[in-house]
Amino acid sequence: xxxxxxxxSFNPWADAAIRLQIIVGFMTVVVMGLIYAExxxxxxxxxxxxxxxxxxxxxxxxxxxxxxxxGKEDLRPAAADPWTFELAPYxxxxxxxxxxxxxxxxxxxxxxxxxxxxxxxxxxxxxSIVGWLMAGWGSDNRYAIIGALRAAAQGISYELPLVxxxxxxxxIAGSFQLDRIVEFQDTVPILVWQPLGFFIFFVAxxxxxxxxxxxxxxxxxxxxxxPFVEYSGIRWSMFFLAEYAGMLIMAFVGSSVFLGGYAWxxxxxxxxxxxxxxxxxxxxxxxxxxxxxxxxVPRLRIDQLMGYSWKVLLPFSFLQIMINGLVLVxxxxxxxxxxxxxxLLGALFWVTDGIARRPxxxxxxxxxxxxxxxxxx
Amino acid sequence: xxxxxxxxxxxAGDFETQDLLLNVGPQHPSTxxxxxxxxxxxxxxxxxxxxxxxxxxxxxxxxxxTMDFRQGIGFMxxxxxxxxxxxxxxxxxxxEALADLEVPERAQWIRMILIxxxxxxxxxxxxxxxxxxxxxxGTPFIYxxxxxxxxIDLFEEVSxxxxxxxxxxxxxxxxxxxxNFVERVNEVLQSAEQGISDFDSLLTENEIFVARTHGVxxxxxxxxxxxxxxxxxxxxxxxxxxxxxxxxxxxxxxxxWDVVTGEYGDVFDRYYCRLLEMRESVKIIRQCLDxxxxxxxxxxxxxxxxxxxxxxxxxxxxxxxxxxxxxxxSRGGNRPHRLKVRSSCLSNLQALTELTVGQYxxxxxxxxxxxxxxxxxxxx
Numbered sequence: 001x002x003x004x005x006x007x008x009s010f011n012p013w014a015d016a017a018i019r020l021q022i023i024v025g026f027m028t029v030v031v032m033g034l035i036y037a038e039x040x041x042x043x044x045x046x047x048x049x050x051x052x053x054x055x056x057x058x059x060x061x062x063x064x065x066x067x068x069x070x071g072k073e074d075l076r077p078a079a080a081d082p083w084t085f086e087l088a089p090y091x092x093x094x095x096x097x098x099x100x101x102x103x104x105x106x107x108x109x110x111x112x113x114x115x116x117x118x119x120x121x122x123x124x125x126x127x128s129i130v131g132w133l134m135a136g137w138g139s140d141n142r143y144a145i146i147g148a149l150r151a152a153a154q155g156i157s158y159e160l161p162l163v164x165x166x167x168x169x170x171x172i173a174g175s176f177q178l179d180r181i182v183e184f185q186d187t188v189p190i191l192v193w194q195p196l197g198f199f200i201f202f203v204a205x206x207x208x209x210x211x212x213x214x215x216x217x218x219x220x221x222x223x224x225x226x227p228f229v230e231y232s233g234i235r236w237s238m239f240f241l242a243e244y245a246g247m248l249i250m251a252f253v254g255s256s257v258f259l260g261g262y263a264w265x266x267x268x269x270x271x272x273x274x275x276x277x278x279x280x281x282x283x284x285x286x287x288x289x290x291x292x293x294x295x296x297v298p299r300l301r302i303d304q305l306m307g308y309s310w311k312v313l314l315p316f317s318f319l320q321i322m323i324n325g326l327v328l329v330x331x332x333x334x335x336x337x338x339x340x341x342x343x344l345l346g347a348l349f350w351v352t353d354g355i356a357r358r359p360x361x362x363x364x365x366x367x368x369x370x371x372x373x374x375x376x377x
Numbered sequence: 378x379x380x381x382x383x384x385x386x387x388x389a390g391d392f393e394t395q396d397l398l399l400n401v402g403p404q405h406p407s408t409x410x411x412x413x414x415x416x417x418x419x420x421x422x423x424x425x426x427x428x429x430x431x432x433x434x435x436x437x438x439x440x441x442x443t444m445d446f447r448q449g450i451g452f453m454x455x456x457x458x459x460x461x462x463x464x465x466x467x468x469x470x471x472x473e474a475l476a477d478l479e480v481p482e483r484a485q486w487i488r489m490i491l492i493x494x495x496x497x498x499x500x501x502x503x504x505x506x507x508x509x510x511x512x513x514x515g516t517p518f519i520y521x522x523x524x525x526x527x528x529i530d531l532f533e534e535v536s537x538x539x540x541x542x543x544x545x546x547x548x549x550x551x552x553x554x555x556x557n558f559v560e561r562v563n564e565v566l567q568s569a570e571q572g573i574s575d576f577d578s579l580l581t582e583n584e585i586f587v588a589r590t591h592g593v594x595x596x597x598x599x600x601x602x603x604x605x606x607x608x609x610x611x612x613x614x615x616x617x618x619x620x621x622x623x624x625x626x627x628x629x630x631x632x633x634w635d636v637v638t639g640e641y642g643d644v645f646d647r648y649y650c651r652l653l654e655m656r657e658s659v660k661i662i663r664q665c666l667d668x669x670x671x672x673x674x675x676x677x678x679x680x681x682x683x684x685x686x687x688x689x690x691x692x693x694x695x696x697x698x699x700x701x702x703x704x705x706x707s708r709g710g711n712r713p714h715r716l717k718v719r720s721s722c723l724s725n726l727q728a729l730t731e732l733t734v735g736q737y738x739x740x741x742x743x744x745x746x747x748x749x750x751x752x753x754x755x756x757x
Contacts, residue, residue: 047520142400212512221406222739298580299511299585301589
């Protein structure tokens with residue numbers, strides 16, 4: 001059995017390795033571009049200029065960063081556990097890159113088309129939590145261990161809404177295979193049928209990626225970088241690379257599943273250049289949203305984070321799946337999905353707002369605190 | 378360093394857990410300088426906090442005793458570098474009280490304008506640093522920096538320096554303000570008002586910010602008074618106390634403004650009191666500009682070397698962080714025999730342990746931020 005690649009026939013394993021290698025190389029460059037983009041975009045939000053001295057308009061900033069990081073000493077604390085400490089970056093880095101296997105960049109451009117693509121993605125990406133735990137535990141640092149345990153709690157909590165949101169989209173498309181899901185959306189993206197699912201996916205993706213407002217495991221202002229606090233040089237940059245690669249893959253999976261990937265709005269008959277453009281634009285939009293959120297909201301507290309996942313997002317995702325099931329079983333028109341989806345999204349916003357502004361609860365809690373203080377004082 | 382033995386074995390079912398001793402600072406992004414606290418944490422909950430201060434102690438008060446009255450002003454700047462005009466004011470007012478100097482009208486109004494502008498710049502710094510404490514990536518900090526920049530540009534035009542002004546003198550101010558002072562103040566006020574509104578919409582109306590700050594680190598009015606808190610941190614608990622109104626100095630009694638008080642004394646109230654107070658400051662400055670008339674800025678008969686009769690005096694003013702008092706003893710001569718600064722930050726910091734115990738680790742950081750300390754004033 002052989003597979004064709006670039007007009008040549010290869011052994012399937014060799015073919016997969018070559019494709020993955022191409023993607024890894026390509027992604028490293030794209031991630032550098034992303035870092036530059038984030039710095040520039042955040043600078044705009046901050047009314048700064050951002051990098052400008054390295055290369056034209058500062059475009060070589062990421063190269064300079066990379067050179068600096070590679071040149072740095074790879075420190076390991078004396079009390080650290082050598083094996084866990086040194087292996088942790090790989091455990092974070094490799095699962096994220098393995099996720100690229102299933103991403104349908106444009107039609108026919110992927111490493112492998114897996115029938116259970118979404119399940120593979122979800123399963124493989126959650127392995128990186130092990131790497132976070134290893135980093136935290138191996139560093140022998142108290143900030144690191146707190147961060148690692150937070151990462152584990154958060155990763156497990158938000159895995160569920162993420163899976164359920166993807167599942168609800170897969171129900172509508174009728175497949176777990178990502179390119180089928182994309183092709184299903186050549187006229188209408190799933191976002192229209194699953195607005196709630198998209199929102200839950202976006203929130204859970206932010207949490208999975210440990211981006212603001214869910215950057216609790218790294219919590220710069222409290223636990224100063226969490227599990228990465230002891231890392232330096234090339235190992236630290238691997239964490240960094242993994243973070244941005246994770247963002248990229250989340251963006252492309254999200255755009256494939258909810259925004260129609262390369263297919264919508266022009267269908268598939270459009271040529272390759274247009275498909276690349278559309279695919280990149282959607283992924284870019286997703287990533288821009290992540291940057292935007294980062295520049296504007298504070299960080300949640302750990303109890304609020306866990307509560308929001310288990311008490312709000314999870315029930316709503318189950319509700320969405322139930323509605324999808326009813327629509328599919330009784331063969332109702334898809335408009336029902338749109339209407340209920342928008343209504344549920346409104347309800348979710350209302351609940352979220354209610355929780356955030358919960359005017360009575362803090363007052364009651366406050367009264368209790370004051371009572372305790374008075375009885376003591 | 379004192380060995381802390383607070384570890385206790387708490388049994389949760391069959392599962393043995395141990396408290397974690399977490400050292401925060403002196404080099405930590407959120408300790409606002411070189412402050413250190415040792416927290417005993419049980420998972421995410423803080424069980425005990427022991428603050429350590431003194432990393433920035435320079436003996437400013439003692440040094441002042443070896444300097445004549447004019448040289449001491451510079452040291453006062455450095456005790457409270459974010460609101461140096463306010464710190465200077467307490468000092469020069471103490472000297473004036475000892476030497477029985479009459480301050481000319483114009484100098485008083487200039488002082489009023491500058492200390493209120495300095496309150497604005499100091500509170501802007503609080504907004505920025507506090508926003509970062511709650512976890513916004515840089516945005517409030519840079520916004521605050523932008524607003525503060527316009528303010529310290531003005532201070533530079535007036536005094537020649539951006540932080541350590543040394544502009545007030547016993548008896549008045551060092552030299553007159555630039556000719557375009559009024560227009561410049563108006564300009565700066567306009568941008569500051571815009572900045573205040575920016576913060577109002579960036580933080581006050583942000584759901585996550587509200588969820589993080591409401592009901593966190595609350596302190597009752599009685600406890601706040603008992604701990605000697607002052608300034609916005611005290612008013613947030615609902616205590617209607619402001620030295621500018623209760624013991625008016627300069628010209629505060631001639632102006633129309635309100636004292637802002639909070640209700641619950643939580644982190645949000647401490648933040649919001651400051652924000653509203655900034656609006657009041659803008660109001661005060663606008664009125665001061667109307668009163669600013671030409672005239673002398675120092676008393677006519679100022680000796681080249683100021684000497685005071687023996688005596689002692691305590692002068693307190695409302696600095697941005699609370700009561701900034703100067704206790705000065707003179708035995709005659711051209712320098713204070715003893716100088717003691719009553720630091721608002723040090724007193725407010727006393728509440729830290731009480732506020733923090735029982736809260737989450739992340740809340741401990743924003744509680745510390747909400748007290749708004751300047752470490753050089755705490756340690757002096």
